[in-house]
Amino acid sequence: MRIGFIGLGVMGVPMALNLIRAGHDLTVHRIKERSKVLVEEGAVAAPSAQEVARRSEVVILMLPDTPDVEQVLTAEDGVVAGLAPGTLVIDMSSISPVATVDLARRVHDAGGEYVDAPVSGGDVGARDGTLTIFVGGSDAAVGRALPLLDLMGRTITHMGPVGAGQATKVVNQIIVALTIEAVAEGMAVAEASGIDPATVREALSGGFASSRVLELHGQRMIDRAFEPGFRIRLHRKDLGIALASAEHYGAELPGTAAVARQMDQALARSWGELDHSALFRVLDGGHG
CATH class of the missing domain: 3.40.50.720 (NAD(P)-binding Rossmann-like Domain)
Structure with missing residues (x-):
């Protein structure tokens, strides 16, 4: 063609x-x-x-x-x-x-x-x-x-119909963003507790907390390997679309709004070109 x-x-x-x-x-x-x-x-x-x-x-x-x-x-x-x-x-x-x-x-x-x-x-x-x-x-x-x-x-x-694909992508980006934030918080607590984050990730991989985000981005957080991937600035753009769409449809997205604010902190620190797993850096004080 x-x-x-x-x-x-x-x-x-x-x-x-x-x-x-x-x-x-x-x-x-x-x-x-x-x-x-x-x-x-x-x-x-x-x-x-x-x-x-x-x-x-x-x-x-x-x-x-x-x-x-x-x-x-x-x-x-x-x-x-x-x-x-x-x-x-x-x-x-x-x-x-x-x-x-x-x-x-x-x-x-x-x-x-x-x-x-x-x-x-x-x-x-x-x-x-x-x-x-x-x-x-x-x-x-x-x-x-x-x-x-x-x-x-x-x-x-x-x-x-037309628009349903984009609406589904909005759902995808919401779930991925909140899951990355959840994994980042878990890894931050593991480190603060003195537990080996790699061992935590491995232990959780067989349980209900297992996810593709834990598998891939959990490892990125452990390794502090934040080359993109999918950039924070683009995921923040997608969350802006999600929040605007939710307002249009009359839905509430408090978790999405919270993660969007964390991504804004990352952008303010010039981390927008890093992989979205670098949201972890907001929680570890930017040391990663």
């Missing part, structure tokens, strides 16, 4: 590579040092998002935040301006589910189809094609998207 891919960051580059290596023709935008490999592998660089859309049957977005997606889609030289009738837009960014519904309407009004398909699994999952993908959209649009999503992910679930 002729695919456009916009958003060539830590996650986007390996995701795009998996599509190229599966035999698809890619058009990309904003080539930088990290993404030169895509051109070397056969991708074609286009000067604008509009031109990407003109050259593509499917346009995939993997951008940092809601305003970035809005800009790329709706700017004068954006994707919507270049859409041919029937073009499918797949937004794999993590953005507001409320804004997603409006953006999908704009794409539909221009004659296109829209699927929201945010991911979980980090840079390793992007590289290995094992991402978990939460999908929102019509049955027909999702059916068109699935062969491509299968090349990038392992666990792919159609959650419901």
Whole structure:
């Protein structure tokens, strides 16, 4: 297929590579040092998002935040301006589910189809094609998207209509954030008590406290190994989306608000580019 891919960051580059290596023709935008490999592998660089859309049957977005997606889609030289009738837009960014519904309407009004398909699994999952993908959209649009999503992910679930994928990602980010904070508190208490945190982690791995976060991020906390991964500043962005969405839907998120404040402390200490497991540093006085 002729695919456009916009958003060539830590996650986007390996995701795009998996599509190229599966035999698809890619058009990309904003080539930088990290993404030169895509051109070397056969991708074609286009000067604008509009031109990407003109050259593509499917346009995939993997951008940092809601305003970035809005800009790329709706700017004068954006994707919507270049859409041919029937073009499918797949937004794999993590953005507001409320804004997603409006953006999908704009794409539909221009004659296109829209699927929201945010991911979980980090840079390793992007590289290995094992991402978990939460999908929102019509049955027909999702059916068109699935062969491509299968090349990038392992666990792919159609959650419901447009916006349902983003809403599910909000749930995911809430649970991950609060679990990281819980593991960080546990590791901090273990150290303060004079117990070997590595032994604590191992002992808990067979019990009810066991989790993927304890396994991976618990070890990061023990080793003080906070290279990203998934950056604190991006997870804080996601918690902002969660809090705004909860206000829109009339839900209360006191735990999420508390973790967001802790992440704000990390950002204030210039730790935003560290892995989100570095939330532990807020609790250990920044010594890790």
